[in-house]
Amino acid sequence: MIGRTADEGRLLPWVGPEGKPCYLIGDGHGYLSRVADNIERVQLGMAVELLDHADDMLADQHATSAQLRYLAACMAETLRDLHRIARSRGARLPVPVHDGSEPPPGP
Template identity: 75%
Template sequence: MIGSWAETARLLPWSGPEGKPCYLVGDGTGYLSRVADTIESVQLGMSAELLDHAADMLDDSNVTSAQLRFLVARMAEALCDVHRIAESRGARLPAPAYDDPDDTDGRESGP
């Protein structure tokens, strides 16, 4: 019984009280799944914008240490978001189709 819900549980792109992870159990087609998809999209977009901003700041010889610290703090937050998205999406990937547990690259071995 526990295995069946775990296979359909989705790690959501936000945390609950005290920073605990939030999960959604379902088929991925409901309203909350669409909200989660939208938030993930926004988070990924913000991460890309931060990367562009970082590149601009690194080219600027007048940037202050306070500005760099602020940028690094925002980038750390964005990295946490992207890591959570990757973990959530990776957990929802189908299991590999190969039979040999030692064959991790998915190719058949043979002569």
Template identity: 70%
Template sequence: MTSGSVARLLPWVSPEGKPCYLVSDDGTGYLSRFADEVEATQLDMADELIDHAADMLADLTATPEQLRYLVARMVESLRDVSRVAESRGDRLPGAGS
């Protein structure tokens, strides 16, 4: 990495489940913009999932299978949102010092 380069945690993992990073100088390239779009989509999906979970919890006829499926999707979404938060926190001024 050059002195102005920053390693950004990307909002997806490798096929092996390992974190992916992008090293860039200014964070304005195509892949950086694409990662920003993916993050925004992940956060929007989390908001929708929260609304869906509230609806299902209010529905007393929801089956255990439906609730297990909901929890599985919530775990996936929480992992995504956690990765977005970590990535954004790493990019805050002074975070690397």
């Protein structure tokens, strides 16, 4: 659900029991917001560690296909986490206001 506004809720860095996204309604300063911030921080740190591990494993000429498949599965899970964080943070960015005095920035 790209394009949700902050008024509609913050996409949390975890999913519900059925794998559906979880949203938090609030001002972004409560206990659950801090828990979500901490989990995002942990997920980002784990992604860096996984990238380092992937570099090592891909350089290892003796890595087995099973090890590489497991690495790919871990990387896919991490990419899903990072995508969720990016969507959540992007949805909370302020919408730029264009007053008509200048052309909007473009490619």
